Amino acid sequence: MLNTSTQSAKLRTTLTSGPVMKSVRFHGPGDVRVEEVEEPVCGKGQVKMQPAYVGICGTDLHEYIGGPVLIPEQPHHITGSTYPVTMGHEFGGIVEEVGEGVINVVPGMRAVVRPTIFDGTCTACEQGYNHCCENIGFIGLSGYGGGMSKKIVAPAGHFYPIPENVTLEAAAFIEPLAVAWHAVNISPFKPSDSVLILGGGPIGLGVVQVLKLHGAKNIMVSELMDNRKKFCLDYGATHILDPREVCVSQKTRELTDGIGADVIFDAAGVEKAIVGAIPACRTQGTIVNIALWEKDPSFPVNQLMYNEVRYMGAALYDESSFVNTMRALGYGQLKPEAMITSRISLDEVVDKGFKALLENRDQHCKILVDVQS
Numbered sequence: 001m002l003n004t005s006t007q008s009a010k011l012r013t014t015l016t017s018g019p020v021m022k023s024v025r026f027h028g029p030g031d032v033r034v035e036e037v038e039e040p041v042c043g044k045g046q047v048k049m050q051p052a053y054v055g056i057c058g059t060d061l062h063e064y065i066g067g068p069v070l071i072p073e074q075p076h077h078i079t080g081s082t083y084p085v086t087m088g089h090e091f092g093g094i095v096e097e098v099g100e101g102v103i104n105v106v107p108g109m110r111a112v113v114r115p116t117i118f119d120g121t122c123t124a125c126e127q128g129y130n131h132c133c134e135n136i137g138f139i140g141l142s143g144y145g146g147g148m149s150k151k152i153v154a155p156a157g158h159f160y161p162i163p164e165n166v167t168l169e170a171a172a173f174i175e176p177l178a179v180a181w182h183a184v185n186i187s188p189f190k191p192s193d194s195v196l197i198l199g200g201g202p203i204g205l206g207v208v209q210v211l212k213l214h215g216a217k218n219i220m221v222s223e224l225m226d227n228r229k230k231f232c233l234d235y236g237a238t239h240i241l242d243p244r245e246v247c248v249s250q251k252t253r254e255l256t257d258g259i260g261a262d263v264i265f266d267a268a269g270v271e272k273a274i275v276g277a278i279p280a281c282r283t284q285g286t287i288v289n290i291a292l293w294e295k296d297p298s299f300p301v302n303q304l305m306y307n308e309v310r311y312m313g314a315a316l317y318d319e320s321s322f323v324n325t326m327r328a329l330g331y332g333q334l335k336p337e338a339m340i341t342s343r344i345s346l347d348e349v350v351d352k353g354f355k356a357l358l359e360n361r362d363q364h365c366k367i368l369v370d371v372q373s
Contacts, residue, residue, distance in 0.1 A: 018039055019038075020037060020039060021150040022034060022346050022347075023037045023146075024146075026067060027084045028083070029067055030064065032064055032087065032349070034349065040151060041153065042099045045099055046153050046154065046155055047102060047111075047154060047158075047159050048095070048096045048097040048098070048099075049093045049111065049151070049154075050371075051088070051092070051148075051371040052091070052092060052093040052094065052370075053168055053368045054148055055091070055173065055202075055366055055368055056354065056366075057090055057176065057202075058292070060087055060089075065358070068083055070138065071085055071141050072137075076117075076135075077137075078137055079117065079143025085142070085143060085146065086145045086152075087147075088140040088148035089115040089140030090115075090174075090176055091113055091147030091172050091175075092111060092113065092168050092171030093147075093152075094109070094110060095109040098156065099156070111159045112162050112174045112326065114158050114322050115139035115141075116131055116316060117136065117142055117143070119133055119134075120133075122134040131182075131315055131317060131318050132315050139152070148369060160323070166326070169337055169340065170329055170336060172368055173206075173334075173339070174322065174329065175322075176202050177206045177209070177325045178316075178321050178325040179206065179317055180206030181210050181321045181324060181325045182321035183288050184210045186288075186312075186314055187265070187314070189263050190262075191214065193261075193262035194252075194259070195216055195218065196222065196248075196252050196263075196264045196265070197219065197220070197264075197265045197267060198270075198273045198277055199222070199268030200222075200229060200240075202339060203290055204221065204223070204265070204268070205336075205365070207267060208221065208237050209235050209334055209335075213333050216236075219236060220240075222242075222243055222248050223242065225362045228365060231338070231365055235338075243276065248273075248277055249277060256282070260280055260281050261281055261282060262282055263286050263287075266287060266290060267290045267291055269289075269292060269294070274287075278303050281309045282307075283307045283308060284307070284308045284309070285310070286310040286312065287310070287312070289312070290314050339365045340365075340366050340367075340368055341363065341364040341367065342364060342367045342368070343368050344367060344369055345370055346369060352367075353367050353369065
């Protein structure tokens, strides 16, 4: 609350504001700051949470390197926010307070945040595809605060109670695993299919885990980094293809009796990788793009046409994929904690978080920020 009083003799204005908190904020490319901001107030229909752990995502790195990309330069259509914004969209925590009218979330509850923001009125939303909203936004990128802060306030619909046996560390993986779950779910994958995954980072690893859960027997991963190769094998990949050592398309065909992969998931977003992988896809196979590309790729569309290869996108996740991912964690069917390679504090986000992931990629998979430490 802002209280302004004026002493007429000296024309001095005294400003009294509410409590402040530490927050990680994006100010521009290469300019992410840990600073103090005013603590948000919980209003009607809102929930106030203390974030516990938040994952640093590839999207966060894209913003740090060359943003704003998804972070709004002009006021966002739904939140009205523009940068600087608080970062962090992969997180859960403890509910501290609920506003008037909130009935499904209570103080003390452990919850995960579904960060997607949608208007509910555009053509995509009216068809039931709110994850493809024309004005899509994200908590931690587009407003309503973010997980990299001591407190966050957002509309109650973003908060989902997590199963008792799911740790708050594991809760930070629900959002990225939901991306993988949705991609597999909308693909034509069948347990008998041979699958190739481009990229063994957190999303690619998520696809490996979801495929194994759904009965996949032949999972090939194209990956360069030794540590990520190991993670892929540990989580159930059957073959690792290093493009520096083998021709990915040729090796894929060798491993599929000359047929090619039934489904290819692109979690890399690298032009050279997708161009090299197209010949690895069987006739009338499917390539699913999950990656967020920094720039539009150029690849041989005629190869897709001649072989009747379907190229499709998987945008984020719908609510059912988010909830099913959370349930799978609760059943112990997904165990992502082994992907954690470092835990850091808010003060260390830039040097031991963003810079570490960019400069020492071969040493890291997933870095979690321990927000309350």
